[in-house]
Amino acid sequence: MAPPKTVRWGILATGGIAQTFTKDLLVDPKTRGVENIKHTVVAAASSSSRPRAEQFLKDVGAPSDAKAYGSYEDLVKDSDIDIIYVATPHSHHYQNAMLCLENGKNVLCEKAFTVNAAQAQALADKAKEQNLFLMEAVWTRYFPLSIYVRDLITSGRIGPVARVLSDNSMALNPEESFSDGKHRMVNPDLAGGALLDLGIYSLTWVFQTLYLTQPEDSRKPPKVLAAMKGYAATGAADEMTTIVLSFPRSAEAGGDAHAVATTSLRVATTPGGNGDAPGIRIQGPKGEIQVFPPAFRPTHTKLILSDGTVEEKHFAQPGPGKGSGWKNGFGGGSNAEGEGHGMFWEADEAATAFVDGRKEGKYESLAESILIMGVMDEARRQGGLKYPEHIETTKYPVQL
Template structure:
């Protein structure tokens, strides 16, 4: 019999709703507990997704002995402290991206997970999705030849709210950590670490990056052109131009189900149709790791998460964006 993983969710905003929706599809996983700083919000969320326990404090959920795994969906600036809270209580943790605010915090989280001998993973769902696995495997096969350029963007027109998560610097606001992380992830996962990073940004009146343009240069001659914005809408596509063809991760590239492949002049449309919102693959991957007694994901390894946050740190330094 497959062990049922009893999940807890800390932080009950928009992404937690998407996660809870897909969790209902995953065999061998169930939503057991939810936690908000508001009992009313916890009860409302718990009722919607049939949670057994609804807590008004994160500490209560972390201390519940029935919880096997915790999904952390709080604002960026809380990821570090909320992860440490759960790890200290021996819970496996799937923490929403960005893993934390900087490399020092990520190192502390990894050290705590190793000390407690529990599973910890950054929740960057794209890495587990079938379309992204396909593109990575196609490039690694060598048949496309060397990659010449990668162009990837993630932009949307957000309503201006100085107190909201996107514009509030105290909450880790800005485009880079929220959505720019996806183009950066795409380049690192498909091309590796660049030799040179250059970036320029529009810093808004609340002190966060509202738009950013990033270039990765590789010694091989490959270049990656990456951008994000909370001021405009774009199709959000990732395009790889290669020696022998091209691969296009279509609109909403971070969770698309369609990839256009052109190899030696032959065009093929690949459809990776999936049900739900796409969090299914991440949840299933993490739950399987937990059942198997693994402490680290081979797909989102500690080293990759270190590289990702270090790259984001370097980009922020380049544009002069610092958080307290």
């Protein structure tokens, strides 16, 4: 077997998810059976200061020769970088990803990809023009659990999917958790609200079960009906959004299919982090597939068929293992010792695509990312939610 190719990453921003991602990235891919590539971190940049980037590199255990930059503009000029991971708030993704692409860098960009579909389209156009790799970092799509669920669907175990109910909600008590209104969850200047931050996962489950599983030439955009409740404390942000989608399908493929995608900052899919009720139900005439919360990092599924068959599965999050002393997690939470967070699978896909010369992710094309951004645009249009012009614009560069 050929030796693994090493892919050199640059990390743009040093916040919560940048830490989690980079720690996962540095776990030996062999621990999850990946032999074709290896990852290394060659640089990180903070927009606030160089010492912050230095501290970040120390905290995540990056190689000692990794470079720390005090601006994103310096990072994108580093010729040692193969791919840049963009981990700023979604309000900034368009400007930051465009900066990378303009400077000839491949990009893995956090969700939500951009603020709107026009920005997503402009990034895709720029990547094509520059012949660069670009992918939205919807990590859940690359989980073995998601691949298993999609395989269950295409193998016909539940028959043609007729309906999907999909929720990603967290009782965050926004007035208390985000009392100054500045947090990206509620701040209009950071494209705050439930839809772009959490609802993207509800839509991810809808699209990867009702759209991606269709033969490519028969996938059609859904009709969209949305209700949105604003978050009173900061005005232009949603605290709850509900989207009804109708996917056109031929009679032979099962006819039209429906989905309900829901998200809320105030109620939880299952209260207290208790994952005992399925947040996602994928229903067909022969049974249903249940996926248990959280929608973004699920580890538990149940297949229930009308003939009484029940197949339950628990998926591991591999990592360096017990006794390694290594821990990862997000937002103050900690996984068990040696257990990965699960962000390495998307990184493996981005690195493999880079090595193979592919320009898009395998399980979510840029066209699908743009389509989903368009669904969120339509939900916001129906709900009357518009963000400030400087973060909705496709103009570049704009100082944010």
